[in-house]
Amino acid sequence: MIGAYETACYYFDEAARLMGLTSNMQKLLVTPEREVKVQVALELDNGTIGTFIGYRIQHNSARGPMKGGLRYHHEVDADEVLALATLMTWKTAVVNIPYGGAKGGIAVNVRDLSTGELERVTRKFIDAIHDVIGPDKDIPAPDMGTNAQTMAWIMNQYQKYHGYNPACVTGKPVELHGAEGREEATGRGVVTLTAAFLKKLKHDIAGTTVAIQGFGNVGSHAAKFLLERGAKIVAISDQFGGVFAAEGLDIDALKLHVSKNGGVAGFPGAESIANDELLAVETDVLIPAAIGGVFNAQTARDVRAKYIIEAANNPTDPEADKIFAQRDIAVLPDILANAGGVTASYFEWVQNRQHFRWELSRVRQELDKILEESFEKIWKIATDKKVSLRTAAYLIGIGRVGRATVLGGI
Ligand code: NAD
Numbered sequence: 001m002i003g004a005y006e007t008a009c010y011y012f013d014e015a016a017r018l019m020g021l022t023s024n025m026q027k028l029l030v031t032p033e034r035e036v037k038v039q040v041a042l043e044l045d046n047g048t049i050g051t052f053i054g055y056r057i058q059h060n061s062a063r064g065p066m067k068g069g070l071r072y073h074h075e076v077d078a079d080e081v082l083a084l085a086t087l088m089t090w091k092t093a094v095v096n097i098p099y100g101g102a103k104g105g106i107a108v109n110v111r112d113l114s115t116g117e118l119e120r121v122t123r124k125f126i127d128a129i130h131d132v133i134g135p136d137k138d139i140p141a142p143d144m145g146t147n148a149q150t151m152a153w154i155m156n157q158y159q160k161y162h163g164y165n166p167a168c169v170t171g172k173p174v175e176l177h178g179a180e181g182r183e184e185a186t187g188r189g190v191v192t193l194t195a196a197f198l199k200k201l202k203h204d205i206a207g208t209t210v211a212i213q214g215f216g217n218v219g220s221h222a223a224k225f226l227l228e229r230g231a232k233i234v235a236i237s238d239q240f241g242g243v244f245a246a247e248g249l250d251i252d253a254l255k256l257h258v259s260k261n262g263g264v265a266g267f268p269g270a271e272s273i274a275n276d277e278l279l280a281v282e283t284d285v286l287i288p289a290a291i292g293g294v295f296n297a298q299t300a301r302d303v304r305a306k307y308i309i310e311a312a313n314n315p316t317d318p319e320a321d322k323i324f325a326q327r328d329i330a331v332l333p334d335i336l337a338n339a340g341g342v343t344a345s346y347f348e349w350v351q352n353r354q355h356f357r358w359e360l361s362r363v364r365q366e367l368d369k370i371l372e373e374s375f376e377k378i379w380k381i382a383t384d385k386k387v388s389l390r391t392a393a394y395l396i397g398i399g400r401v402g403r404a405t406v407l408g409g410i
Contacts (some may be wrong), residue, residue, distance in 0.1 A: 002317045004083035004292055010318045012397065013088070015394030020385070021402065026408070029401060032082060033066075034058040038128035040106060042120040050117070054125045056104040058138055059085035062404040065136050065355070066102035067092055067342055069143025070150070072118075073291075076105035080292065084143075084313050088342070090397030091335040095374045097346040100401075102138045104129075110145045119153050126157035133158070135167035140343045142171040142217065144291070146185060152176050167352035170345035178393050179348035181363035182341075187221025187289075189340015190311045194285065195229060196375045197307070197332050203284070206230030211281040211305065213237050214290030215254070215264055218311050218338065222287060223251045229287075237278040238292070241265030244273045244281065280304055288315040295320035303329060310334035333390035335397060336371075336378060343370050 002010075009030060016026045040052040055078055068088040071081075081103050089101030106125060110118060126133075133140060142151060151172045158168045160242045166177035174180055181188075195205045208231045215238045232248040236302045240263035242247065249270060257267045265272060279286065279299050286305035288294050292314035295303070300320035308324065310316065310333045316324070316331065317333050324331050347363055358366075382392035 001296070003320070004080045004314055004362075005086070005316050006312055007293075008083040008086045011215065011390060011394055012090075014028055015391050015398055017343050019395060019398065019402075021398070025402060025405075027061070028405065029143040030086065031400065032057055032059045032085060033061060033241075034132065034378065035082070036129055036132060037078065037386045038125070040124045040128065041120055042117065042124050044117055045114050050113075050121075052106050052108045054106045054128065055102070056102065056129050056132065056138070057080040057085040058102040058132070059083045059100065060089040060401060061157065062298060062401050062408060063093060063100055064098035065100065066138040067099040067345065068101055068138075068141065069341075070140045070146050070154075071103070071105035071143040072108050072121075072145030072150075072311060073105065074107060074109040075291070078354065081105050083292075087110070087310060087313055088337055089401060090394060091339050092342060093336050093397040093400040094378070094393050095343050095370055096400065097338045097341070097343060097370075099139075099346065103143075103145070104140060108145075114405070118150070122150055122153040123157045126154055130158055130161045133168065134162065135165055135349070139167070139345070139349060140169050144216065147171075148173040148178060150327070167349050170348040172348070177352055179344060179351055179358065180360040181367070182344045182348050183217065184221045184224075185344030185363070185367060186218045186311070186338050186341030186363065187223075188225050189343065189367060189371050189377035190218065190222045190287065190289070190309055190337055192340070192371050193332060193337055193375055194226070194287075194309050196372055197309070197330070198285075200379060201307070203307075207232065208285055209234050209283045210285045210287060210391040211235035212287045212289055213275070213277055213278050213294065214288070214312065215258060216290070218341075219287070219289035220251075221254060222289060222311060227251055234283055235273065235278050235281045236264055236272070237275045238263050239275070240274055242273040242278045243267045243270035243279075245270040265364040272274060273315070285309060288312040291315075295324075297323065300324060302325075308332070310337045313338065321388075321390065331388070331390065333388075333393050336374060336389070336393050339374070340367055340371060
């Protein structure tokens with residue numbers, strides 16, 4: 001079993017070797033600038049004390065303030081947060097937005113806490129880290145288990161210490177300095193990039209069959225935009241189970257079912273499948289959009305999709321990556337595939353700083369432009385250098401961070 005940070009370093013090392021980076025430079029670029037681990041203690045609704053561990057890891061600021069999501073999940077640990085922080089550094093560089101990379105999380109199961117408890121957890125966490133975040137230092141955003149409401153609490157708690165400054169966090173509600181189109185952006189970006197990727201492979205997105213693991217923010221918006229482009233979603237799973245329908249799932253009805261029942265399981269008219277069966281469904285496109293580490297030496301052999309779009313962060317370990325390459329399963333890597341979210345977060349930050357609101361059409365247009373241009377660059381490097389899209393994306397990301405580091409000095 002390969003750990004999350006080991007996986008992230010493996011891909012970094014592979015690209016760094018190809019680039020001929022010196023070992024000193026490699027060490028500088030993988031070493032995080034700051035790792036914060038704090039106690040998050042609060043009074044629970046039943047009067048007892050709950051104690052959780054919160055993390056914020058700031059990996060690299062060579063290209064600008066650090067940026068990355070905040071995850072609430074019971075499996076959050078320092079290794080995973082560090083891995084995700086490094087991915088943010090390469091991701092912001094891949095889409096060439098003026099940020100570095102960071103990530104945070106709290107090891108907590110959101111289902112165990114009431115809304116009031118989640119608010120107190122969030123405020124306590126910000127009490128502990130407010131000095132090291134901020135619009136010019138490190139800007140959190142939503143990730144698994146957090147949403148626009150969480151970001152609103154963060155903004156409010158931050159301003160108690162530092163005054164009004166909505167640019168201190170992105171992914172806020174539209175009614176509270178959030179940007180139109182931010183919530184949908186990661187899923188939309190996944191689909192914009194899937195279409196561009198399939199076009200290169202001479203495969204039309206209309207009529208394509210798709211299986212998606214995860215039906216939260218990213219998975220559900222990806223499903224919506226895929227349907228708009230004529231794709232057929234044949235299977236979806238979440239942490240409680242999965243559903244399959246060869247003729248295609250009715251996504252609006254499934255969303256309604258999830259809002260009433262808390263998960264996709266038991267959706268009328270669909271066959272029930274186990275979560276790991278979803279990864280082995282015969283389909284054109286497979287989209288992991290939940291946790292990391294789902295593809296390993298075992299699960300990769302069972303995959304029957306032709307293409308994998310990594311909407312989730314860090315879903316593929318290096319052994320699985322090799323198996324996919326041997327089996328000619330084309331992979332669109334996470335540091336490009338899910339970069340729509342951070343790109344729209346950048347638009348939100350820009351709007352907050354200018355006190356000027358963009359319309360949804362502008363957000364979508366600028367988002368698609370950045371993603372399509374980034375994809376073209378990565379495709380060209382992959383073709384010219386005969387490397388995978390993942391390696392090509394790392395070559396661009398590391399190259400940009402490396403140049404900024406050399407130019408700025410240390
Ligand atoms: P979310 O909390 O909104 O939804 C997560 C979904 O995954 C839920 O449907 C949940 O039931 C499911 N899930 C959780 N554990 C699972 C398991 N063990 N097996 C199968 N399904 C499971 O989270 P999200 O924001 O949609 O994020 C999903 C992925 O996308 C994460 O890897 C995240 O890092 C990545 N991502 C999110 C954003 C964003 O803007 N939200 C941006 C970039 C990348």
